[in-house]
């Protein structure tokens with residue numbers, strides 16, 4: 001088993017992440033979060049929100065609708081260009097994303113370039129390909145009453161899309177924000193929420209899924225200041241990823257995306273790559289989107305997107321720096337950094353060395369024996385006291401103490417607190433450290 005398989009297995013076994021619609025045999029590219037997974041995910045999202053929005057004077061939050069007026073995707077260019085190169089095997093009819101099955105080609109690959117790579121079909125092993133075709137990755141839906149026998153015109157009038165990025169929900173609210181909040185430039189608008197991409201071949205667990213959660217900021221700046229603000233945003237991303245989320249700096253790599261591979265709206269993009277168990281993959285992107293989006297919205301809506309800078313008495317359409325990160329990608333980076341196998345007392349152990357601020361539970365409280373009412377009662381008191389103070393505290397009185405430690409190690413609980421007979425005498429408890437397995441005795445009053 002690969003390390004990724006080990007992580008997938010742990011996530012299912014301990015209630016972090018299940019395959020979507022598991023009971024019906026799954027549904028490709030979707031994942032469901034169990035009690036521990038949803039807590040970890042929420043903590044990651046809350047840390048981001050706190051770092052980039054709540055603790056800053058220049059950032060504001062928005063939460064836009066997922067289904068937007070389809071003109072949004074005309075203006076943004078997604079209807080025309082949000083497409084992947086799809087190639088079909090003529091032998092077995094399997095469909096693939098061309099740039100994912102052949103080495104050394106990009107999303108803009110032509111049929112000839114692809115055929116030159118002499119790639120064999122990953123399913124049947126033959127080499128008999130159709131032409132490269134562009135496949136738009138937006139999910140479609142119909143809004144309002146549409147019947148199966150409606151004509152094509154009626155049906156297409158009701159056509160709408162699930163948003164492929166949260167960014168457009170920010171851009172389309174830019175005017176509402178400057179007309180109501182009057183923010184001083186530079187300022188950022190932040191959003192967290194679901195985005196949908198109909199990936200041709202979802203793979204690598206939660207790394208490439210069809211439904212994901214994004215955390216995006218559109219940082220609006222005066223046009224001639226974009227470079228300094230790009231550097232500012234770049235430094236903030238590093239600080240967030242390395243200091244708050246505690247990803248190891250040596251597993252993070254910046255990749256300057258060449259012009260031909262950049263998204264249609266970007267003049268400069270740095271991809272932040274991470275060493276995942278299956279190799280280096282994109283963790284997040286930092287893009288200079290120029291005034292592309294606001295100018296498109298101005299054209300499509302007929303409304304002015306100009307900002308009046310009172311300090312310098314100038315009017316302009318702001319340019320935008322966009323840090324964009326997928327929550328699930330970040331979560332997998334966190335999980336794969338934390339996943340550790342070691343040996344304790346000659347036995348193999350699996351331990352999730354999650355940072356304290358992200359671990360689903362900060363403490364586990366248990367009585368040494370669960371059939372001694374006086375121990376259970378004392379342990380319940382300690383549990384309640386810690387819960388009131390730290391919220392994320394769990395109770396465990398199952399099995400023997402060794403089994404409890406093993407379980408708490410696997411879900412990443414940093415400290416286990418055990419109430420034993422000495423506790424009844426001197427009001428001290430044992431605290432056992434997840435990473436070192438060392439135990440110390442501490443007064444209950446000092447917890």
Ligand SMILES: [Zn+2]
Pocket residue numbers: 089090091092093094121122123124125126
């Ligand atoms: Zn084939």
